[in-house]
Amino acid sequence: AKKRRLPKPLQYKTEIETNIVKSRKVIEALRGALIEETLDVHYQPIVAAKSGELKSVEALVRWNSEELGLYPPASFIPLAEESGLIHKLGLYVFRRVCDDIAQMPDLKVSINLSPVQLRDSTLVDAFATILDETGVSAEQIEIELTEGILVTHPDIAKARMLELKRIGFSMALDDFGTGFSSIGYLRLLPFDKLKIDRSYIMDIEFDSEAAAFTQTIVNLGRALNMSVVAEGVETQEQLKIARLAGCDLIQGYLFSKPLSLACLKQWKQGPQDT
Ligand code: C2E
Ligand code: CA
Ligand code: CA
Numbered sequence: 001a002k003k004r005r006l007p008k009p010l011q012y013k014t015e016i017e018t019n020i021v022k023s024r025k026v027i028e029a030l031r032g033a034l035i036e037e038t039l040d041v042h043y044q045p046i047v048a049a050k051s052g053e054l055k056s057v058e059a060l061v062r063w064n065s066e067e068l069g070l071y072p073p074a075s076f077i078p079l080a081e082e083s084g085l086i087h088k089l090g091l092y093v094f095r096r097v098c099d100d101i102a103q104m105p106d107l108k109v110s111i112n113l114s115p116v117q118l119r120d121s122t123l124v125d126a127f128a129t130i131l132d133e134t135g136v137s138a139e140q141i142e143i144e145l146t147e148g149i150l151v152t153h154p155d156i157a158k159a160r161m162l163e164l165k166r167i168g169f170s171m172a173l174d175d176f177g178t179g180f181s182s183i184g185y186l187r188l189l190p191f192d193k194l195k196i197d198r199s200y201i202m203d204i205e206f207d208s209e210a211a212a213f214t215q216t217i218v219n220l221g222r223a224l225n226m227s228v229v230a231e232g233v234e235t236q237e238q239l240k241i242a243r244l245a246g247c248d249l250i251q252g253y254l255f256s257k258p259l260s261l262a263c264l265k266q267w268k269q270g271p272q273d274t
């Protein structure tokens, strides 16, 4: 049966309105989740490329909403950024991670920082306070940034990065290769780590350009004294090529999906059990 369609412009307008209403609903639900503290944080293992040994974990926020079900961060983080909720969410995740690792001083954790948070001049003090309150050392934590902010606000980004480094955090450049920026800034900014985006690793087996790109990033990282992570490694073949290219660290479903804190503790005992 054919659906009765509205005239094009009207239909389009209605679609936009529906989306706005939907977004508002999600934002309100997220606001509630932050008040009720029902957001969760999961941890994905990052292992040494050669030995497979656990080196660190990446903290990833999880939202299992009563109304919306398991709602992915790629969908709600942009809404949190638009609505300003990202500041509260970012501090919530940071505190949650500190609470979780306070009893695990050997565990290194990386945390994603939104570019919107980086523009907040009170951010570094807020982090320092949480570190104090939880007794966690900044050396345990790495901050992951994407390159967007480095292009749009290079001065703010650099100044804030230096502040973060001064308290003891290390810095990683996330999703490398997806932005449109020149690589010149890499030399000027204090990154400790480069994370090659999953889109390259996905193609690494079949696309010689993706493999060449990976090799180039590794060389660049070497030259700049940064370690290089391959993100999203799912197969043995991808692992093999990433190793050959000289990636130092591997993150991906091949080793583990993001895990709850309890599951991470088990995984550390013996990854083969999960
Ligand atoms: P990201 O920072 O690039 O995080 C890696 C994403 O790739 C995670 O998705 C992870 O689950 C997924 N992943 C890891 N290995 C594999 C693999 O082998 N295969 C596939 N298909 N996926 C893999 P997730 O948790 O859904 O997060 C999506 C994005 O949401 C993150 O991308 C990050 O940009 C953002 N995000 C997540 N948590 C936070 C947070 O606490 N704060 C902020 N600001 N952003 C966050
Ligand atoms: Ca990340
Ligand atoms: Ca990434």
Ligand code: CA
Residues within 6 Å of the ligand: 175
């Ligand atoms: Ca990503």
